[in-house]
Amino acid sequence: MLSTNMAFKKDASAGYLANHMARLFALALHDRIRPLGLAPAQFMTLLELWEDDGLTQKDLVQRLDVEQATMANTLKRMERDGLITRTENPEDRRAQLVRLTPKAKALREDATSAATGVNEKALSALSPEDRQAFVSLMSRVIGALQD
Numbered sequence: 001m002l003s004t005n006m007a008f009k010k011d012a013s014a015g016y017l018a019n020h021m022a023r024l025f026a027l028a029l030h031d032r033i034r035p036l037g038l039a040p041a042q043f044m045t046l047l048e049l050w051e052d053d054g055l056t057q058k059d060l061v062q063r064l065d066v067e068q069a070t071m072a073n074t075l076k077r078m079e080r081d082g083l084i085t086r087t088e089n090p091e092d093r094r095a096q097l098v099r100l101t102p103k104a105k106a107l108r109e110d111a112t113s114a115a116t117g118v119n120e121k122a123l124s125a126l127s128p129e130d131r132q133a134f135v136s137l138m139s140r141v142i143g144a145l146q147d
């Protein structure tokens with residue numbers, strides 16, 4: 001625990017470093033997926049839908065840990081861009097199912113390849129063992145923050 005007498009050192013702060021790293025990842029990903037007509041928020045949404053097409057907006061909000069309004073705006077842009085359609089949920093008429101269009105399905109390989117390239121570049125200074133440990137530790141920290 002930091003003492004109030006100690007100066008805050010950003011280079012020793014996990015939160016600061018994680019935030020900085022996330023921004024750099026997002027910028028690099030944006031550069032790689034922009035030619036595909038995608039933004040990072042759309043890509044994250046597509047990752048969920050590529051795994052499980054036909055989720056509700058509420059499902060996506062929970063899975064991606066984003067605000068309802070943020071997801072609503074992302075889905076609106078994705079619908080405008082021809083990436084998704086929304087259909088009535090037969091189990092709950094108040095909710096809509098978000099479904100991928102053929103255009104979005106066709107982007108999967110190129111978009112995930114772009115993301116893999118960003119990950120490879122970012123982790124290139126680490127050994128395979130360090131990469132595995134790093135990802136495992138990040139997952140544990142995320143889990144602790146979600147509890």
